[in-house]
Amino acid sequence: MPLILAATPIGDPRDAAPRLAEVLASAEVVAAEDTRRLRRLCAALDVTPTGRVLSYHEHNEAARTADLVEAVAKGESVVLVTDAGMPSVSDPGYRVVRACVDADLPVTCVPGPSAVLMALAVSGLPVDRFCFEGFLPRKDGERRRVLEELAHERRTMVFFEAPHRLATALSAMAEVFGPDRPAAVCRELTKTYEEVRRGGLAELAEWAVEGARGEITVVVSGLPSGVGVMTLEEASARVAELVASGVRRKEAAAQVAAETGLSKKALYDSGLTSPPSP
Template sequence: MTGMPPTESTGVLVLAATPIGDLRDAAPRLADELASADVVAAEDTRRLQRLLAGLRVTPAGTVLSYHEHNEASRTPELVERLTAGDRVVVVTDAGMPSVSDPGYRLVTAAVQRGIPVTCVPGPSAVLMALAVSGLPVDRFCFEGFLPRRAGARAGTLAGLADERRTMVFFEAPHRLADTLTAMGDAFGADRPAAVCRELTKTYEEVRRGRLAELVAWAAAGVRGEITLVVAGAAPAVPDLESQLGGIRQRVAAGERLKDVCADVAARTGLSKKALYDAALVRTGDGG
């Protein structure tokens, strides 16, 4: 267990998800939290004002800016408010705070002080893009924004080339074509992917295809908020010949050929029959 136990006077930190495009997606609790919070910490106070107007909410507490440029300096101030018993609500421009947005630093500080942290659930570009991509969703990872520099980006993608889980990225529209090209170089031009653009907005679009096809489409230019979903690497199937030496050794040590082939097939994905037939020719033993 980490952090100190909360005291009776300790406040609560609330991470509140905001709509990623369509204001109607706002959770009813969002309006309640914004109206009653002692402090509302917003990534962009001007965008917050538009959100408040749309929700017809007038906050009773203090509104503060909380963005990447002042996050380090403002976090201690917010922790003091929390320690004094205030309810602090954090909102970003869209989606869930701390997911590629300000919030993580404050959550960490709150946990260390034993301050309760909770969420107002809501829209998520990551989960929505994953759900509509048509790619496997049973296992996935979120990689956020890739490095802007070509060399650093290529290095990051090279490290993900063997990732088996479906991958979700954010990307700026003016870098999309270059990023898709770099992904094709790292993952192979035939790797399936989906570009999800302007999710929940008027011009929502999901473009699915191989990386090479998406590069050709994006070359003409793409606008809007982009979430990119890329299929994970297919499991590598070992060469059958590479398994025969180990099979022969196990059979020579006294194991039954059929049992060994069944075990190797289960571990590698190779055909049990193909392994058995090939090993039988080599060993001259039916097991």
């Protein structure tokens, strides 16, 4: 029997795939990120697990992975569920999948709701090409470094974010990607207070200061086609050239920002901190 990754609803339990109830009822082992949430889900689905129920979360997955792999190797049916969505996607699961693959054991899944795909679909942003970036780092420097690496990404980008860090994250995106870069903040998808807020990054950051609650997915447009790819250092040099030719720094920063898609503020500030040219 394979390891079964079972997607769970991201909000409304009625979105559960019919096969989810079947595998939860019949599995010999059910590994859950939160066993209390599993009980609530099973109650909503009117199903009672008959196998062993184990906890499997970020604090014990390293130690418990071997037990799950051993169970799969013995031919037991093992189902892994997380609190919402697909296991291993910004949730526990990658360790045991990797371990099963390394042991040449089968892995399959029960598909289901996805916050990433739903947010993309309702965002109003291009969906022909996209990338999922998960959660941004919590520390300011690390967050900025990751965003600067994505400054030239042309695909639509999808992020998860905690509500208490949303305003800070959107402000950082506005600085690196530009204040007018189109984006959408999707919160509480499929739940009673579902909300999709669309606008430029700076506008959304200002809105988020008042506080946003619930599970949040952020969708950000990629760098527009036709906009030149240039590093911040190269763009800052271009600003310096324009200033040397007599263009006001504010106007030079705005011009280069429009040419490159980089943040006007970052370009303006870089000129203030850069050493003078010889």
